[in-house]
Amino acid sequence: MFIKEYLSDIYKATKSLLTGMKRTGYYFVHPKEIITEQYPDNRDTLKMADRFRGEVIMPHDENNEHACTGCTACELACPNATIKIITKFDVTPEGKKKKALDTFVYHLELCTMCNLCVQACPTDAIKMGQNFEHSVYDRSMLLKKLNRPGSKIREGVE
Amino acid sequence: MKAPTPEGGIMEEMKERIIEYKISPFRGWRNWDMFSLKGITNWIQGWLSANFSSAWVLFFESVIVILLATTLFALLGLVLVWMERKVAAHMQIRLGPNRVGPMGIFQTSADTLKLILKEGLTPDGADKFLFNLAPFVVMIVAMLLLAPIAFAKGFQVWDLNIGVLYVSAVSSLSVIGILMAGWASNNKYSLLGAMRSGAQIVSYELSAGLSILTIVVLTGSLQIGDIISSQQNGWWLFKGHIPVIIAFVIFIIAATAETNRAPFDLAEAESELTAGFHTEYSGMKFALFFLAEYINIFIVCAIGATLFLGGWMPLHIGNWEGFNHIMDYIPSSIWFFAKTFFMIFLIMWFRWTFPRLRVDQLLNLEWKYLLPISLFNLLLVTVIAILGWHF
Amino acid sequence: MYTETQIVERPAVIDPFEGDGENLVINIGPQHPATHGVLHLVVTLNGETIKKVEPHLGYIHRSIEKMCESLSYRQFIYVTSRMDYLSAHINNHACAMTVEKGMQIEVPARAQYIRVIMDELTRIASHELWWGAMAMDLGAFTPFFYAFRERETINDIMEQTCGARLTMNYMVPGGVMADLHPTFQQKVKDFITLFKSNIDEYDELVTGNIIFQSRTKGVGYLSKEDAISYGCTGPVGRGSGVSCDIRKIYPYEVYNQVQFDEMLETGGDSFSRYQVRVKELRESIKIIEQLIDNVPAGDYLAKTKAVLKLPKGEFYTRVETARGELGVYIVSEGGTTPYRIKFRSPGFSNLSALDHMVRGSKIGDLMATMGTLDLVIPDIDR
Numbered sequence: 001m002f003i004k005e006y007l008s009d010i011y012k013a014t015k016s017l018l019t020g021m022k023r024t025g026y027y028f029v030h031p032k033e034i035i036t037e038q039y040p041d042n043r044d045t046l047k048m049a050d051r052f053r054g055e056v057i058m059p060h061d062e063n064n065e066h067a068c069t070g071c072t073a074c075e076l077a078c079p080n081a082t083i084k085i086i087t088k089f090d091v092t093p094e095g096k097k098k099k100a101l102d103t104f105v106y107h108l109e110l111c112t113m114c115n116l117c118v119q120a121c122p123t124d125a126i127k128m129g130q131n132f133e134h135s136v137y138d139r140s141m142l143l144k145k146l147n148r149p150g151s152k153i154r155e156g157v158e
Numbered sequence: 159m160k161a162p163t164p165e166g167g168i169m170e171e172m173k174e175r176i177i178e179y180k181i182s183p184f185r186g187w188r189n190w191d192m193f194s195l196k197g198i199t200n201w202i203q204g205w206l207s208a209n210f211s212s213a214w215v216l217f218f219e220s221v222i223v224i225l226l227a228t229t230l231f232a233l234l235g236l237v238l239v240w241m242e243r244k245v246a247a248h249m250q251i252r253l254g255p256n257r258v259g260p261m262g263i264f265q266t267s268a269d270t271l272k273l274i275l276k277e278g279l280t281p282d283g284a285d286k287f288l289f290n291l292a293p294f295v296v297m298i299v300a301m302l303l304l305a306p307i308a309f310a311k312g313f314q315v316w317d318l319n320i321g322v323l324y325v326s327a328v329s330s331l332s333v334i335g336i337l338m339a340g341w342a343s344n345n346k347y348s349l350l351g352a353m354r355s356g357a358q359i360v361s362y363e364l365s366a367g368l369s370i371l372t373i374v375v376l377t378g379s380l381q382i383g384d385i386i387s388s389q390q391n392g393w394w395l396f397k398g399h400i401p402v403i404i405a406f407v408i409f410i411i412a413a414t415a416e417t418n419r420a421p422f423d424l425a426e427a428e429s430e431l432t433a434g435f436h437t438e439y440s441g442m443k444f445a446l447f448f449l450a451e452y453i454n455i456f457i458v459c460a461i462g463a464t465l466f467l468g469g470w471m472p473l474h475i476g477n478w479e480g481f482n483h484i485m486d487y488i489p490s491s492i493w494f495f496a497k498t499f500f501m502i503f504l505i506m507w508f509r510w511t512f513p514r515l516r517v518d519q520l521l522n523l524e525w526k527y528l529l530p531i532s533l534f535n536l537l538l539v540t541v542i543a544i545l546g547w548h549f
Numbered sequence: 550m551y552t553e554t555q556i557v558e559r560p561a562v563i564d565p566f567e568g569d570g571e572n573l574v575i576n577i578g579p580q581h582p583a584t585h586g587v588l589h590l591v592v593t594l595n596g597e598t599i600k601k602v603e604p605h606l607g608y609i610h611r612s613i614e615k616m617c618e619s620l621s622y623r624q625f626i627y628v629t630s631r632m633d634y635l636s637a638h639i640n641n642h643a644c645a646m647t648v649e650k651g652m653q654i655e656v657p658a659r660a661q662y663i664r665v666i667m668d669e670l671t672r673i674a675s676h677e678l679w680w681g682a683m684a685m686d687l688g689a690f691t692p693f694f695y696a697f698r699e700r701e702t703i704n705d706i707m708e709q710t711c712g713a714r715l716t717m718n719y720m721v722p723g724g725v726m727a728d729l730h731p732t733f734q735q736k737v738k739d740f741i742t743l744f745k746s747n748i749d750e751y752d753e754l755v756t757g758n759i760i761f762q763s764r765t766k767g768v769g770y771l772s773k774e775d776a777i778s779y780g781c782t783g784p785v786g787r788g789s790g791v792s793c794d795i796r797k798i799y800p801y802e803v804y805n806q807v808q809f810d811e812m813l814e815t816g817g818d819s820f821s822r823y824q825v826r827v828k829e830l831r832e833s834i835k836i837i838e839q840l841i842d843n844v845p846a847g848d849y850l851a852k853t854k855a856v857l858k859l860p861k862g863e864f865y866t867r868v869e870t871a872r873g874e875l876g877v878y879i880v881s882e883g884g885t886t887p888y889r890i891k892f893r894s895p896g897f898s899n900l901s902a903l904d905h906m907v908r909g910s911k912i913g914d915l916m917a918t919m920g921t922l923d924l925v926i927p928d929i930d931r
Contacts, residue, residue: 020511048708053713079628113712115726128712250694251698424913430583430912512758514913516913518597
């Protein structure tokens, strides 16, 4: 009886080991199952999801105009003090002073891509970009100005 | 019962074979030594003894052997590491190294270059002499084991008459190097790894030795050359019925354990002991351990291939003359390396499939399963050998 | 206690062989392959046998609770993704639920369905990672890559709908941040098909393996009474036979409308905990299958005020993360930021049982036990 148990132990053990080896052996002879993505080579075909949050961007239209009124809602919504908005006062043709955006400072190194600023923006002036290759040689290069030089607010955005 | 073949017996047999070839359909096939390297070795031997005194001949031959062995080591290290990474990658549905050179074949050379350039650190509290000696002990043991291995027909450093005994004796010396490294590092992980390795290698020596003995019993000789030529009409794995297959399986398990490979890699179990006995080693000293591991795999697989799969002997099946002749066309060194690499692949396959055993289970497996089975198996093989039941 | 002179005379370097000369003290961690992070275990050994394990924490303490106190009720949710980063969704969910409870916000049905589906996907992803890492702790490397193949599919689904792969910040007070992606349902169904065809490989490769079984059976035993007294929850508690699934006991969102079983094993050893988790993988698939076709139409986000202010009082919610019971406790003074936040994290309680579980076993058993505890170090330390 003891011998029978002993042998059945060995049989079961060997069988379980061979089952595992069959599985790895299957993948060894089926190179089609390989899932590796050769990243820098497949850059052209690599498509990020359209909602992917890589960085905050401020879209400008063809007239170099954006939709940011400088209301600082995003600055208040940001949990990490990533955004700093510097405003200036424009003089309208009627001679009134009007608050406008001077510089949209964006600290990419502080950003956690939580999307709260985009949610907070009343005019959809900022959104999340899909770029994810942010590595640079100097930390200061991560400090970005989002509004382009010479850009101004689009007509009709309040 | 098959009588142990005396020295002359083989030559007679060969002559008979040569005569057979003359009357066989392959009439032109006379120099069946065509691919043998014996001609070259004999020529070197002849040239040297014609020009120098015998002491110098020995010296020059040693130098040549040393150069060849070192080259072989370097090449094997590079090839085996690359092979391991590729095999692992494909079993893990990955691509593996593919950046340096085509298929990444120069990856290992680049790694070696990096290791050479790195600082070989000696820790402060370490026993400096033993610490620096240990990698060389491990390497030298691996080198010594090369001596009796027949790489091709007539291409063997030293066909000494106790070849198998020599191999099993010398291979157990590597544990000294590992213990030395573990103790001298002055690191608790290293110490634990070394102690595990000691317990493991000493116990698995037994079943490895017993499974080697089955072939010795069947052949009646300890000499590697004899063992190979006894497989002229078929490899022992096929000739020796089930007991030899059991011995082969036990040998593979014991060989895996002796080379400290997963699932028996307790000596360097990285999830438990970070790197075990070579935790404190860096740079080229680490590379020597790494290289020695792969050389040891190669050597145990070469021994296994020699004993069970006929070494350089082509696949011969009984008296199928035509088939045997076709097989003879394939050079003997290719046979040897193909068999060895097949066994290496098996061992790699184990590594990338199984989890690691625990230290007490490791000893359990040896003393409760492998040892009794191999003892019983040896008895069985002896009965078979006495009654002449094998082919 | 030491006298003053003894303290002065004590050698600066502590003798590793202190005491009776039989004990060997080794530090496993803070940098060690098996601790999966910066956990520091001071292990007292006698040869290979463990006499005592003392976890030392604090290497990854970022004072998340304190940070949350200076953030508004919308902002603090994103920080909790960084606690138990493998169940980021579920952490966010718990926080959002606490705020909703305080503000008495009614979450739309669609948002509830989405939340539960996301929670279960997160649970699968977390258990997948655990399965691979557990096998790797025991020395098998290959399962890790097989697990990641499936996990990557979940990450892609997450990325498409939530916009991130690990720290999603998808749950907001009142619902979810964005509606489901149009292809979400199809992708999840594809994933379920893929997963069902691949999960048998897990059993072939690991569960049935004799080496794995002998490494885990009878290892790290935790009795039912001990599990309760140590406060073990999640698969660790259920592996010891403690019925502690918050989804069953205190159903939240739509968990009371779906059919699923609480996985209970009575073994109490590492293998039981392993089996609980592997069965939970299949159970989560069952939950997703019931919900994925029935997501009701409607709003995904309830209308809330721009600035959230919790009324004065104390609020507590509990959810079932992949590791066990997560409790979020908020004390509010009526302002825009919490007065005090406390997280009851499952990993901390589970880790506290480690010493009890591994005393007298071998170093290898320590790794097997830690593997089945499924520790995420930022969850323990916060």
